[in-house]
Amino acid sequence: MESPYASALHDPSQASETSSLETLVNEKHRLRLHFHRVQHGKHVKPDFYNSASTKRGKTFRTSFRYLQGLNKKQVDDFMASYVIYNLDWSDEKQMVEALGENYQEKVGDCLKAYYGIINHLCALGDVEKMYIPPLMSKKATVLENQLLYEESIARDIGLKPGDRVLDLGCGRGRVAAHMAQFSGVQVIGLNIDSNQVAQARTFNDECCLQNAFIVQDFNDLPLPFADQTFDAFYQIQALSLCKDLPALFNEIYRVLKPGARISLLDWASLPSYDPTNPEHAGLMRRVKPLIGAKALTGSGFTVLRSDNASVGGLQAPLIKTVDLYFRTVRHLILGLVKVRILPRHFKTLINRLCLDGEAFVKMDTQRLATTSYRIIAQKP
Ligand SMILES: C[S@@+](CC[C@H](N)C(=O)[O-])C[C@H]1O[C@@H](n2cnc3c(N)ncnc32)[C@H](O)[C@@H]1O
Numbered sequence: 001m002e003s004p005y006a007s008a009l010h011d012p013s014q015a016s017e018t019s020s021l022e023t024l025v026n027e028k029h030r031l032r033l034h035f036h037r038v039q040h041g042k043h044v045k046p047d048f049y050n051s052a053s054t055k056r057g058k059t060f061r062t063s064f065r066y067l068q069g070l071n072k073k074q075v076d077d078f079m080a081s082y083v084i085y086n087l088d089w090s091d092e093k094q095m096v097e098a099l100g101e102n103y104q105e106k107v108g109d110c111l112k113a114y115y116g117i118i119n120h121l122c123a124l125g126d127v128e129k130m131y132i133p134p135l136m137s138k139k140a141t142v143l144e145n146q147l148l149y150e151e152s153i154a155r156d157i158g159l160k161p162g163d164r165v166l167d168l169g170c171g172r173g174r175v176a177a178h179m180a181q182f183s184g185v186q187v188i189g190l191n192i193d194s195n196q197v198a199q200a201r202t203f204n205d206e207c208c209l210q211n212a213f214i215v216q217d218f219n220d221l222p223l224p225f226a227d228q229t230f231d232a233f234y235q236i237q238a239l240s241l242c243k244d245l246p247a248l249f250n251e252i253y254r255v256l257k258p259g260a261r262i263s264l265l266d267w268a269s270l271p272s273y274d275p276t277n278p279e280h281a282g283l284m285r286r287v288k289p290l291i292g293a294k295a296l297t298g299s300g301f302t303v304l305r306s307d308n309a310s311v312g313g314l315q316a317p318l319i320k321t322v323d324l325y326f327r328t329v330r331h332l333i334l335g336l337v338k339v340r341i342l343p344r345h346f347k348t349l350i351n352r353l354c355l356d357g358e359a360f361v362k363m364d365t366q367r368l369a370t371t372s373y374r375i376i377a378q379k380p
Pocket of ligand 1: 111130131169193196216218219235
């Protein structure tokens with residue numbers, strides 16, 4: 001299959017001497033940090049030097065301004081988009097009944113309306129990369145845990161300078177930038193939301209990285225890449241919204257080179273979850289899972305590792321931190337809306353955002369479900 005994006009893919013053999021030198025310097029620095037950490041016991045702090053982290057103040061201001069300028073239709077579409085989370089995406093009959101014959105298009109529209117706003121709401125807090133990471137270190141912050149987890153992906157899928165890596169549901173391209181800076185790879189990110197893709201491009205250009213970003217719905221197959229294009233693949237909490245996992249994994253398999261490794265992080269229900277228990281079912285409706293290793297082996301991948309990536313299997317301390325932060329921000333926003341410093345739609349948005357935090361914490365602490373389920377697999 002010929003890829004329409006062939007020109008967007010960086011050819012590592014064209015890399016200049018300067019960038020090779022830079023890679024070498026970065027590599028030395030990374031080894032030094034690694035040695036330092038090993039010498040001093042636990043891996044607590046990430047490699048900030050190679051993290052491509054954003055400046056919090058600038059990110060906050062940009063997202064705040066974006067949210068301030070939203071019109072009524074955008075806010076209404078965002079609120080209406082939640083309808084899709086109450087539906088069973090694998091039940092075609094139910095989808096047609098709820099959304100009509102063109103339900104796939106409607107789901108796409110809802111996802112765009114949802115993520116187009118939620119990415120900016122998340123950026124008001126410590127989750128500009130729209131995911132709560134596995135708890136990698138109890139001493140680290142949410143952002144540091146994200147970096148530590150992303151470093152662990154790079155190790156698990158064996159990234160090396162010059163590799164081409166695919167990232168599905170790439171958010172605002174911050175993870176891609178971290179991967180490129182940390183491992184010297186080129187990431188191709190794919191996202192349904194053009195707003196996030198635009199931000200990903202700007203940010204990666206500013207960091208002088210060769211990463212490329214494409215607007216595409218990953219439910220719209222085939223993927224726009226030639227066979228055996230990529231050396232590795234990762235996705236972070238994006239595939240729970242996939243319509244047909246086996247079909248997508250077949251595609252991922254096709255575009256990977258033999259021997260390539262993949263890393264997945266997503267929601268999974270745990271053995272204590274009982275769907276006949278009304279409390280469990282109610283919580284589950286609010287946090288909406290699932291992904292399993294079955295679809296992977298069906299596509300020909302060999303699963304190398306399949307576990308909860310959080311220390312002690314509990315992600316709750318990080319979810320609580322994020323939840324507390326947003327609930328505090330909510331109080332502030334409600335106060336500012338009341339005295340008419342902020343437009344009314346801020347109240348609608350922040351109330352919706354804070355609604356399900358508690359359900360997440362409960363699901364995690366009762367070990368009913370997790371959003372930090374990790375699968376590492378390999379194409380033979
Ligand atoms: C929960 S966020 C995960 C965070 C993200 N991996 C990051 O790097 O920030 C899910 C991401 O997947 C994207 N996404 C959701 N459904 C998608 C689809 N059908 N096709 C492409 N991207 C999708 C969203 O726009 C969002 O950026």
